[in-house]
Amino acid sequence: MPDRPSPYDCFTVADLLVDYADQLLPPQQTERVAAHLAQCPACREEVVQLRAVAQRLEAVEPAAPAPELRTHFLQLLEQEKAALAATAAAPEARVRPMWPQAATRWALRIAAGVALLLTGIGLGQWNRSADSSAAATAPAAGPTRHALQLASSLSGEGAQRLSASDRIQLVSSAAAAVDTTKAADPVVQVLINTLNFDPNANVRLAAAGALYRLRADPRVGEAFTQSLSIQTDPNVQILLIELLVNMRERRATTQLEQLARKPDALPIVRQQAEYGLGTLL
Numbered sequence: 470m471p472d473r474p475s476p477y478d479c480f481t482v483a484d485l486l487v488d489y490a491d492q493l494l495p496p497q498q499t500e501r502v503a504a505h506l507a508q509c510p511a512c513r514e515e516v517v518q519l520r521a522v523a524q525r526l527e528a529v530e531p532a533a534p535a536p537e538l539r540t541h542f543l544q545l546l547e548q549e550k551a552a553l554a555a556t557a558a559a560p561e562a563r564v565r566p567m568w569p570q571a572a573t574r575w576a577l578r579i580a581a582g583v584a585l586l587l588t589g590i591g592l593g594q595w596n597r598s599a600d601s602s603a604a605a606t607a608p609a610a611g612p613t614r615h616a617l618q619l620a621s622s623l624s625g626e627g628a629q630r631l632s633a634s635d636r637i638q639l640v641s642s643a644a645a646a647v648d649t650t651k652a653a654d655p656v657v658q659v660l661i662n663t664l665n666f667d668p669n670a671n672v673r674l675a676a677a678g679a680l681y682r683l684r685a686d687p688r689v690g691e692a693f694t695q696s697l698s699i700q701t702d703p704n705v706q707i708l709l710i711e712l713l714v715n716m717r718e719r720r721a722t723t724q725l726e727q728l729a730r731k732p733d734a735l736p737i738v739r740q741q742a743e744y745g746l747g748t749l750l
Contacts, residue, residue, distance in 0.1 A: 478509070486519060657680070660680050690713070694718060695724075707737070710744075728742040729746060
């Protein structure tokens with residue numbers, strides 16, 4: 470019986486597992502991954518999980534926002550883009566985990582990211598939006614008035630009359646309009662409230678993504694830490710762990726310890742919590 474592959478062997482095929490699960494690899498790479506899976510139960514389990522996630526996504530029917538709401542926000546966004554065009558965005562710094570257990574973490578990031586892809590604001594798109602918002606060191610120059618208008622639509626009873634898709638549009642638009650040069654911008658608190666209390670998991674994912682773009686605000690790291698203790702959706706939990714690790718938010722260690730030991734949390738969530746804890750300590 471062949472020896473079980475080393476963690477490095479798993480790492481070398483980690484980037485191929487998603488395409489393997491979707492049957493998109495060329496024959497040579499397919500044979501390579503299949504040979505590895507024949508010896509690696511952990512990677513086989515990840516492929517099973519990826520295929521299960523893909524099947525769930527295929528069953529989801531995307532909701533479209535009302536045409537008039539979409540038109541209104543597109544107009545506001547165009548105004549923001551024009552206002553921000555003169556501001557050069559600093560390149561986003563990416564924190565990439567080291568290779569041990571990389572195959573597992575890759576599958577976990579995919580599980581967290583698929584719901585974001587449904588909303589149209591995946592992690593990659595947050596970075597590509599640097600035309601209108603930069604990383605922690607680059608200020609935006611957008612007027613606050615639009616942000617307040619958008620944020621007010623997310624607050625109170627008016628928000629509950631909007632569909633989840635409409636609220637996702639509002640979250641993204643409000644974040645793009647925040648004036649990061651202004652201390653304690655009230656829009657950030659509205660987004661935090663949305664992350665904590667919106668009944669729809671996809672809206673909460675969108676709020677987490679919007680806040681990550683605004684992570685220069687000191688409230689964001691604390692908000693992610695506290696929110697992790699109250700979130701119950703596994704996609705939101707996994708995403709928050711990934712963002713806290715990327716931000717090197719050591720205040721989250723207590724919450725990560727609790728989540729890693731939580732008996733009713735999914736195994737994949739507990740595993741990601743253990744990874745985050747090991748990275749931050």
